[in-house]
Amino acid sequence: MVRHFLELSDAGSDGLVAILNDAVARKAARAGRPEGWVDADAPLKDRVLAMIFEKNSTRTRVSFDMAMRQLGGSALIMDAGTTQIGRGESIADTARVLSRMVDAIMIRTDDHAKIEELAHYAGVPVINGLTDRSHPCQIMADLQTLIEHGKALPGLEVAWLGDGNNVLNSIVEAAGLLGFHVRIGVPDGYDSDPAYIAAARQRGARITVTRLAQEAVRGADVVVTDTWVSMGQAGGEAKIAAMEPYQVNSALMAGAKSDALFLHCLPAHRGEEVTDGVIDGPHSVVWDEAENRIHAQKSVLRWAFGQL
Ligand code: CP
Numbered sequence: 001m002v003r004h005f006l007e008l009s010d011a012g013s014d015g016l017v018a019i020l021n022d023a024v025a026r027k028a029a030r031a032g033r034p035e036g037w038v039d040a041d042a043p044l045k046d047r048v049l050a051m052i053f054e055k056n057s058t059r060t061r062v063s064f065d066m067a068m069r070q071l072g073g074s075a076l077i078m079d080a081g082t083t084q085i086g087r088g089e090s091i092a093d094t095a096r097v098l099s100r101m102v103d104a105i106m107i108r109t110d111d112h113a114k115i116e117e118l119a120h121y122a123g124v125p126v127i128n129g130l131t132d133r134s135h136p137c138q139i140m141a142d143l144q145t146l147i148e149h150g151k152a153l154p155g156l157e158v159a160w161l162g163d164g165n166n167v168l169n170s171i172v173e174a175a176g177l178l179g180f181h182v183r184i185g186v187p188d189g190y191d192s193d194p195a196y197i198a199a200a201r202q203r204g205a206r207i208t209v210t211r212l213a214q215e216a217v218r219g220a221d222v223v224v225t226d227t228w229v230s231m232g233q234a235g236g237e238a239k240i241a242a243m244e245p246y247q248v249n250s251a252l253m254a255g256a257k258s259d260a261l262f263l264h265c266l267p268a269h270r271g272e273e274v275t276d277g278v279i280d281g282p283h284s285v286v287w288d289e290a291e292n293r294i295h296a297q298k299s300v301l302r303w304a305f306g307q308l
Pocket residue numbers: 056057058059060061130138265266267
């Protein structure tokens with residue numbers, strides 16, 4: 001069975017815990033080394049990852065490339081617009097061809113159905129580098145960051161502010177799989193996917209939705225936000241106006257626990273969803289979070305290759 005990482009649930013609770021433990025340990029084992037130094041065991045030696053981008057990226061692109069280098073393998077980038085995908089070659093045929101040429105595929109795309117189709121026809125692991133529906137690799141880096149900053153995940157109270165988007169869907173999915181709770185503060189009309197909320201509740205997570213930003217953050221251990229307008233979304237003045245009460249500023253942050261952590265997947269729109277005072281302030285761990293994209297994805301890759 002080929003292991004795909006399209007959603008966090010593909011790895012299951014045990015798989016996610018194994019990935020996080022591995023990520024923390026591998027990061028510590030190479031501390032102080034140059035970024036391009038290959039881990040002593042080179043577990044993905046000679047393996048090649050193809051990365052398909054149908055949307056822009058800085059972190060996902062660099063972190064997967066560095067992850068493969070550090071594991072002893074390599075990565076190649078396919079900008080969809082300059083490949084035959086951009087001229088209409090089918091996802092199925094692309095999957096068949098790439099599976100004969102590379103050892104794994106990472107894709108960032110819009111419609112989640114595309115990644116499911118790619119995985120269906122691929123004979124090698126397919127990894128979700130963000131779709132309109134979810135961003136599971138981001139959440140693995142987020143969880144590693146929380147663990148490294150001393151937060152035990154079970155029972156944690158995580159507050160989300162702003163748009164009900166792909167990143168939130170994956171946080172909610174993680175809550176169900178790892179036993180933490182999410183208070184969602186989003187304006188009416190911008191709710192996240194109810195299917196993720198229902199699945200997380202069924203697994204025992206407490207997921208609450210409120211229209212009051214202060215209520216969402218009250219006593220929270222972690223405060224998370226993201227851009228109000230995701231890639232490919234329409235945006236517009238009405239949406240920005242609806243989002244404004246959910247801006248994470250120092251006054252809002254003061255409602256969370258005194259040792260609360262602030263997360264943002266980046267890129268940030270300073271002055272919109274978050275102020276300089278918060279993202280550059282004492283609660284923020286966003287640079288650790290960005291770095292952990294490398295470490296968490298190395299372990300996601302190892303899981304996909306059956307090593308965890
Ligand atoms: N957080 C994240 O996925 O960043 P990029 O869009 O830069 O890859």
